[in-house]
Every structure is written in structure tokens, then in C-alpha cells.
Amino acid sequence: MLWPYKTPGIPDDLFERLPGIPLSKREVRLLLISALRLKQDSVVWDIGAGTGTIPIEIGLLCPDSQVIAVERDQDVVNLIRRNCDRFEVQNVKIFEGQAPDCLDQLKPLPDRVCLEGGRPIKDILTEVWQRLKPEGRLVATASNLENLYLISEGLAALQARNIEVVQGAVNRLETKGIYQTLAAVDPIFILSGEKF
Template sequence: MLWDFKTSGIPDELFDRTERVPITKEDVRAIIVSKLRLKDGYTAIDVGCGSGSITVELAHQTKGKVYAIDSDQDAIDLTQKNLSKFGFTNNTVVIKGWAQEVLPSLPKVDAIVIGGTTAGTKELINSAFSKLNIGGRIVLTSILIETIYNALKAMEDLDSKDVEITQVTIAKSKRTSTGTMMISRNPVIIFSCTK
């Protein structure tokens, strides 16, 4: 197995990547996975799967069925490639399409990750929330102010509990010719709640 540790936060360099398809960085990914409060056998949905890094983490942590959704064919191809690389093709389903159209056809699950939205945030959160089992967790990430506002409002309007907002700002070290410097990454807002 490529990653034989139980912990999340698989190093970014282990994933196949392309310039065009985003990856959720390992440190932020580890926090997202921790906010889901996963157990063995849990089922999950990764909305906006991008490179598939979160899908791989979900499959690794739960050993349950994981559904990955993205509207971009390059993201679908890359997610499938990474799932194959890590050996998680048997318990995952990768679906090309818009989440609002795909979610109604999926079964209820224990955990849902929404990787940022560009429009229809409230509708997407409502649709995702309807697919959660009681006690299930939803986590949404965003770097856009508009999404942050809309996500907060949507989560407050739901019959949810444990609504939490976490801002994460990560700086990673980089060796230079004179020493080591810290390079900051974009701050990410992570919303989480329980149904």
C-alpha cells in the first residue's frame, strides 16, 4: 500500500497532479478529515473532488463506500487515477456531473465534504444535508468571501448542531540558498456541522 499509516494528511507529493486541477493541501485535508469524525464502515460523498485527494483520504479512513462528484472531466480522470494509485477502486464511485443534479440519486451517507462552491451555495448545502444520516457530519471549505457568508447563513437555517467555523492559515518551509523560509498559503475557512 502506498500509504500504510492510519493518520490522515497523505503527503501531496504522493498524489498525481496537474496544473489545471486543484488539490486540497495535506495539512488542510487532515483538518477536514478530523472535522468529519469518521468511523470504520462510514459512507461518504466528496463534492468537487478535484484531484481526488480527499476522496482517497475518505476511502482510506472509512473503508466504506465513497462517492466523488465533479463537473470537470479532467478532475474525474485525475481522481480515478489517484484512487487506482492508492488501491481504492473497489469502494469508490466517481461521478461526472453537477452536484445539485447528482446528489438526489445517491443514498444517504455519514459524511459529506463540499470543496468550495461558486454559485448556489445554500441550495447545495441543503441538498447535501438531506443526504446525511442523523448524526452525520458535513464539512464545507471556502476561500471566497461570498461563499463564506452564504454557507454560514445556510448552516444556521438548517436543523443542525455543532456548527463550527475554523479559519486555517498554513505556512510551509522552503529551503533557500541562505536558510529556510516560511511560505504562506491561502487562508481557508472550514465549516462543519452535525445533522
């Protein structure tokens, strides 16, 4: 087994990647998964699943959960499938579609949602929120101030409760020539809210 541990935090280099396809860095995944507050049998939608790192981590951590990874591009869908196979994850369903148009086709309805990008972000947020079960949690990422504002404004308009915004500062040790230096991982905002 490629990742035989019961903890999240799979090293980035264990995932197959494609040029230009985003990968949530290990430290960011840890924050995202923590913000989701998963239950053993959660139904999780990951909208904009990219390389598939979040669905795979959740699938391994909560084998009784159902995870639906949504991506719009067939090559990326195939990448997620290959990564699921690499980690022998059985509880991730991969759906090819463009959010928010494809959301009516996703079943079952989620009690947890991870929203990792997409345009128009505010429309996707609103449509996902309508399908989120009561007492569900939504976690969204923003890598720029515009999306931070749109997601914050959207959560407020939807009357989300217990809204949290975290911007973690992560640095990794890298060797450059004869020196070891700290290099910043791209900063990202993680926003979360609950539906009641």
C-alpha cells in the same frame, strides 16, 4: 504500496495533478477529516472532489466505508480514478455530475458530507442537507468571505447543530536561495454542522 501508513496526511506531491485543478493541502485535509468524525463504515459524499485527495485519505483510513467522489468534468473524474489506482483504494466510487442536479442519482445516502466548493454553494448545501441522514455531519470549505457567509447563513437556516468554524494558519518551510523561510499555505475556512 504508495502510502503504507494507517494515518492520514499523504504528502501533496504523491498525488497526480492537473493544472488548475484544486488540491486540498495535506494540513487542510487533516482538519477536514477530523471535522468529519468518521465511523468505520461511514457513507461519505465528497462534492467537488477535485484531485481526489479527501476520498483517497478516507478510503485508506476507513476501508469499510463507502465514499462517493462527485466532479463535473470528465478529465477531473479520470484524474481522481488514476489517483485512486495509484493508492490502490477500492472503496471510492467516482460520479461525473453537476451538483445539485446530480444528487438524486447518488446512492446510498450519506451520513457524512464534505462540500469543497461549487456554485451556487448555498443551493448545493441545502440540497445535500436534505439527503444527509439524521445525526449526520457536513463539513464545507470556504476560501473567500462570500462563501464563508453563504455557508454560515445556510447552516443557520437549516438549523444545524454544533456549528464550528475553523481557519487554520499553516506555514511550510521552503528554501529560497540560501535561506529557509516560512511560506503560508492558502488560508481556508472549514465549517461543520450536525443534523438531528
